[in-house]
Amino acid sequence: MAFLLHQLLTESAKRNPDGIAVDGGESTLTYSQLDALSNQIAHQLRADGVCNGDRVGVFLPKSPQTVAALLGILKAGAAYVPVDPHSPSSRASYVLGNCSVRALITSSSQLRKLAPDLSAPSEIQSILLTDEAADVPAVASLAGTAPVSLAKIVATHPPTNPAIPLIENDLAYILYTSGSTGQPKGVMISHLNSLTFVNWAHGEYGITQQDRVSSHAPFHFDLSILDLFCTLKAGGTICLVPNDVAAFPVRLAQWISDKAITVWYSVPSALIQLVEHGHLERHNYDRLRWILFAGEVFPIKYLRRLVEQIPHATYSNLYGPTETNVCSYYHVQASDVAPERTEPVPIGKACANTEVFALDEQGRVVPPGQEGELYVRCSTVMKGYWGRPDATAATVLPNPLNRAYADVMYRTGDIVKLMPSGDYQYIGRRDKMVKSRGYRIELGEIETALYAHPGVKEAAVVAVPDERIGARLIAYVVPGGSTLTQSELMKFCSERVLRYMVPEKIELCSQLPRTSTGKIDKTTLENESKLYAERTAN
Amino acid sequence: MKANFMPSEPQIDLSSIKNFIRTELIYDDEKDFDDNTNLIERGIVDSMSLVRLISFIEENCDIQVQDEDIVPENFSSLNKIASFMAGRRKHA
Numbered sequence: 001m002a003f004l005l006h007q008l009l010t011e012s013a014k015r016n017p018d019g020i021a022v023d024g025g026e027s028t029l030t031y032s033q034l035d036a037l038s039n040q041i042a043h044q045l046r047a048d049g050v051c052n053g054d055r056v057g058v059f060l061p062k063s064p065q066t067v068a069a070l071l072g073i074l075k076a077g078a079a080y081v082p083v084d085p086h087s088p089s090s091r092a093s094y095v096l097g098n099c100s101v102r103a104l105i106t107s108s109s110q111l112r113k114l115a116p117d118l119s120a121p122s123e124i125q126s127i128l129l130t131d132e133a134a135d136v137p138a139v140a141s142l143a144g145t146a147p148v149s150l151a152k153i154v155a156t157h158p159p160t161n162p163a164i165p166l167i168e169n170d171l172a173y174i175l176y177t178s179g180s181t182g183q184p185k186g187v188m189i190s191h192l193n194s195l196t197f198v199n200w201a202h203g204e205y206g207i208t209q210q211d212r213v214s215s216h217a218p219f220h221f222d223l224s225i226l227d228l229f230c231t232l233k234a235g236g237t238i239c240l241v242p243n244d245v246a247a248f249p250v251r252l253a254q255w256i257s258d259k260a261i262t263v264w265y266s267v268p269s270a271l272i273q274l275v276e277h278g279h280l281e282r283h284n285y286d287r288l289r290w291i292l293f294a295g296e297v298f299p300i301k302y303l304r305r306l307v308e309q310i311p312h313a314t315y316s317n318l319y320g321p322t323e324t325n326v327c328s329y330y331h332v333q334a335s336d337v338a339p340e341r342t343e344p345v346p347i348g349k350a351c352a353n354t355e356v357f358a359l360d361e362q363g364r365v366v367p368p369g370q371e372g373e374l375y376v377r378c379s380t381v382m383k384g385y386w387g388r389p390d391a392t393a394a395t396v397l398p399n400p401l402n403r404a405y406a407d408v409m410y411r412t413g414d415i416v417k418l419m420p421s422g423d424y425q426y427i428g429r430r431d432k433m434v435k436s437r438g439y440r441i442e443l444g445e446i447e448t449a450l451y452a453h454p455g456v457k458e459a460a461v462v463a464v465p466d467e468r469i470g471a472r473l474i475a476y477v478v479p480g481g482s483t484l485t486q487s488e489l490m491k492f493c494s495e496r497v498l499r500y501m502v503p504e505k506i507e508l509c510s511q512l513p514r515t516s517t518g519k520i521d522k523t524t525l526e527n528e529s530k531l532y533a534e535r536t537a538n
Numbered sequence: 539m540k541a542n543f544m545p546s547e548p549q550i551d552l553s554s555i556k557n558f559i560r561t562e563l564i565y566d567d568e569k570d571f572d573d574n575t576n577l578i579e580r581g582i583v584d585s586m587s588l589v590r591l592i593s594f595i596e597e598n599c600d601i602q603v604q605d606e607d608i609v610p611e612n613f614s615s616l617n618k619i620a621s622f623m624a625g626r627r628k629h630a
Contacts, residue, residue: 244610273585437585487560499584499586500586504562
């Protein structure tokens, strides 16, 4: 019985060595190839001094080799830290520095992008490249050690498993999410945290060796865990959606059919694009049996159209913050997409081996029909935020309903309503977090980035709800001098926060509206930005 | 002297699109980004930015972009965008 994530690969490689594990379009890896390559990467990392519990960064676009890198890091006894390959280098190096990664797996071109920001003292002692080192900048912390290429790694190390002893409570990966105080927070997930979810999803969706599962979410987004590890557990095929397909709905619709995808998993906004512009009626989706979605609310009118176009698939809404993996789910019924329905489908009931409950402001469990904040008890709940015991203590709390022994629950910040059916319906957030295309965005992180500019006197960011993508961001800035321009601020902001957090418009104004207590009047700004959003509706 | 009956080649003003990409999509200056740069590989054209780029083209260049037009062959570089737009104008 596997108790570590990478054992899922080892076991499937024994059962199905010649099956395709990863289909990357231009290149593929069979189970035995993926197993061997990840073993060799693990040997290299150990030879470079990586020890149990160390962190190893991955700064790469998606490919079969990138999957091998993630597995190789796990097999080396380390935790993988995936960094958005398109993130600004200052943010990428913040993440790598924040959890002090010991090694980095990247490519020559990605390393060139990162190099100016890596010159600061870092603990990176080894760099593995997926290509041959070409024109690679020197990284000070390497102390003269040259980056080593994948070809050299394969030529040097045996394909056998280094079999590093680990236990299920050891860290498997750290995923960074937006932080309200301005810096991203690293969510630490152990093998047990992840496997509890993976085992449940594997069983609930009945994933088998015949399945071809889409990998649409990037590896730094927690939706990727189902794509990767449920498929590896089943011995099925992970099908990586290429970049030049993902953005183009007509191509994506064709790709899903051509690749004979059997299980699709993504944020609703990707599915809305397909419904609106993909011409799904032109293709055959007979093999598509599950359409899974998570990360944001799926407006019912688009879900209804999708169900009409692909009626034989079963639809399931998965819910859970990164900190808890997935904790509840709901299988969509025919009656849910009836023409008269306007509210979205519920987030449903707890997954197996999971408890969810809503508490009111007095800490009492809410009865059916009432709203409250959702809490989760499960072995999927994260180990904490890297280096942030304060932030961890604010959300991972002792369970007040059990004082007999140490027992924690996670405070989600999500307001839900308990329905008479026992399902939970998502209502909204307790705080200022918003979501765009399933990505969590703390408006405070963007405001902090704007305030870092010396020419900014005041800044406020508001989110306009948008049913297709979740939210559009507008910033209002009072300049300290007269020379500040919108494009200069856009550039400044894009160098500090991820792409989906850069406001689409930065309005320069002479002052910000105030409430009677002197606070920035966000309601007035929100109304103003709604007018702008209506004028520029896509 | 022959009268010039030949219609002139449709003039595509790339500078406004270039400027839009630079100020609204990548917020960066011209360095590392020319007419042939693969905008998809660079992460400049993705599902997020494409919707905004298309509505900019539709609003400012008097071109209707059909679902079938939204393919990498038409949007992977500035030059590809220019050829696509030139083709569209001829047919208009």
